[in-house]
Amino acid sequence: MFQLGDYLVPKDSVLVVSPYMIPSQARLFDDPYKFDPDRFLPESGKSLPRYAYMPFGNGPRICIGNHFSLMEGHLISRFWRSA
Numbered sequence: 001m002f003q004l005g006d007y008l009v010p011k012d013s014v015l016v017v018s019p020y021m022i023p024s025q026a027r028l029f030d031d032p033y034k035f036d037p038d039r040f041l042p043e044s045g046k047s048l049p050r051y052a053y054m055p056f057g058n059g060p061r062i063c064i065g066n067h068f069s070l071m072e073g074h075l076i077s078r079f080w081r082s083a
């Protein structure tokens, strides 16, 4: 058993984290439901906790395609515009 915030979590519990729900947390963002990708720019992102943005998971099982996928996104957007 261990304490997680206000909760006591029994041994062998399965905890599920929803990356989709994290950005909607008012304690992390001023206007959580506003579409504002700039909140993840390096300058503004510096004040965010480490796990505030985790589309690729985090920790020991973090996605191994993380950096590849981000690079792919840049390449696709570049060729999309010039096509």
Ligand code: HEM
Residues within 6 Å of the ligand: 055, 056, 057, 058, 060, 061, 062, 063, 064, 065, 066, 068, 069
């Ligand atoms: C936008 C693209 C992608 C997203 C959003 C994504 C997201 C994720 C997430 C959320 C996980 C689970 C992490 C966890 O269990 O905590 C994962 C695992 C994994 N991803 Fe991706 N992924 C993407 C692309 C890729 C690509 C391109 C590859 C391979 C080239 C890849 C390979 C893997 C592998 C092998 C795992 C399992 C890692 C492990 O369990 O140790 N992913 N990914």
